[in-house]
Amino acid sequence: MSDAKIFTTSDGKVIKVQIDRDLCIGAATCVAVAPKMFALDNEAKAITLDTGGEESFQSVMDAAKSCPVAAIIIEDEQGNKIYPA
Numbered sequence: 001m002s003d004a005k006i007f008t009t010s011d012g013k014v015i016k017v018q019i020d021r022d023l024c025i026g027a028a029t030c031v032a033v034a035p036k037m038f039a040l041d042n043e044a045k046a047i048t049l050d051t052g053g054e055e056s057f058q059s060v061m062d063a064a065k066s067c068p069v070a071a072i073i074i075e076d077e078q079g080n081k082i083y084p085a
């Protein structure tokens, strides 16, 4: 599990984004959907990028939903789970 990082999306929503690196299989669909937020590191596992806030909330949600193993966890500011529901 990576550390949860807090982002303010381009449309002003504050979210915490975390990646379960044990689950991640490096499929990179998250990178294709939200390239400012996600990248693969040298272990071919997803990481969040400092530029993540340049993505819209919907793009980050679409990326999380695109992950075949549901390894992207999104919470609101208070730590309430937004995705996976």
Ligand code: SF4
Binding pocket: 019, 023, 024, 025, 026, 027, 028, 029, 030, 031, 038, 045, 046, 066, 067, 068, 069, 070, 071, 072
């Ligand atoms: S889509 Fe999921 S499995 Fe693929 S790289 Fe992103 S987090 Fe990992």
